[in-house]
Amino acid sequence: NAGVTQTPKFRILKIGQSMTLQCTQDMNHNYMYxxxxxxxxxxxxxxxxxxxxxxxxxxxxxxxxxSRSTTEDFPLRLELAAPSQTSVYFCASSYQETQYFGPGTRLLVL
Amino acid sequence: GESVGLHLPTLSVQEGDNSIINCAYSNSASDYFIWYKQESGKGPQFIIDIRSNMDKRQGQRVTVLLNKTVKHLSLQIAATQPGDSAVYFCAETSGAGTALIFGKGTTLSVSS
Structure with missing residues (x-):
């Protein structure tokens, strides 16, 4: 199992741009975060x-x-990027309480 | 009130020592607790968990202690190794499908 995967690893956005952070898990977990x-x-x-x-x-x-159209995928959308959204984003999934994390996406908004 | 097991933002130990990392949790309704290890540039990695009906749980080289009276968790690492160097977070939750509430992290540095 690959576990939780995230793309991209790193992205630079300009203020006002939009993007989607991708997250996929292959553990058939119902819960995603x-x-x-x-x-x-x-x-x-x-x-x-x-x-x-x-x-x-x-x-x-x-x-x-x-949005969550499938069990495996849980994309996160930023519509109008702002400097306050500069951060590292982690996706996680769980079957019960224990959440398993992906490697993260580092986002820089300039 | 008295603070039990003061949280330290950093902890430096020698290789082979035992390490104790403390955490105060916030929600009396939380019934499940997890310790995560986060290495630089990586996501949090599960170490050990404990339910609120337990006081102690042991894993390989790690032990978690739970004191519900003072809402305190601790992580004990035996024979600490350089590979244990990371930031350690405790997290609490009240059930599956709910948020993990993360405590303040402690940066563990192990020198050889």
Whole structure:
């Protein structure tokens, strides 16, 4: 199993641009999550999904959107990038409580 | 109130020593706790977990202790190795499909 994979690894965006961060898991987990991690801090939940077709907001959802059309994929969309969205983004999945994380996408908005 | 097991942002140990990393959790309703290890440039990696109906759980070279009275977790690493150098986070949750609430990380540095 590859586990949780994320693409791209690194991206530079200009203010106002949009992009989609991809996340795929091959463990057949129902639950998937998107977190952001700012320097020196723990992770904060952006959005999560309890199954295909179901998504819900986390602690810091503003400026982001998600969709969950399949069990495997959970893309995160930034519509109008802002400097405050400069961060490292982690996708995770779980069968029960333990969440398994991908390698992260480092995003820089200039 | 008295602080038990003060959280330290950094911990430096010698190879072969035992390490103890402390964490205070916030939500009395949390019933599941996880320790993650995060190496530079990587995602958090699961180390060990414990449910709220337990006080102690042991893994390979690691032990987690839970004190619900003072909402405190600790991670003990035996015979610490240079490869254990990383940032360690505790996380709490109240169930599957809910957010992990991360504590403040502790950077462990192991010198040989």
């Amino acid at each position: 998107w977190y952001r991690q700012d320097p020196g801090m723990g992770l904060k939940l952006i959005y999560y999904s309890v199954g295909a077709g179901i998504t819900d907001k986390g602690e810091v959802p503003n400026g982001y959107n998600v």
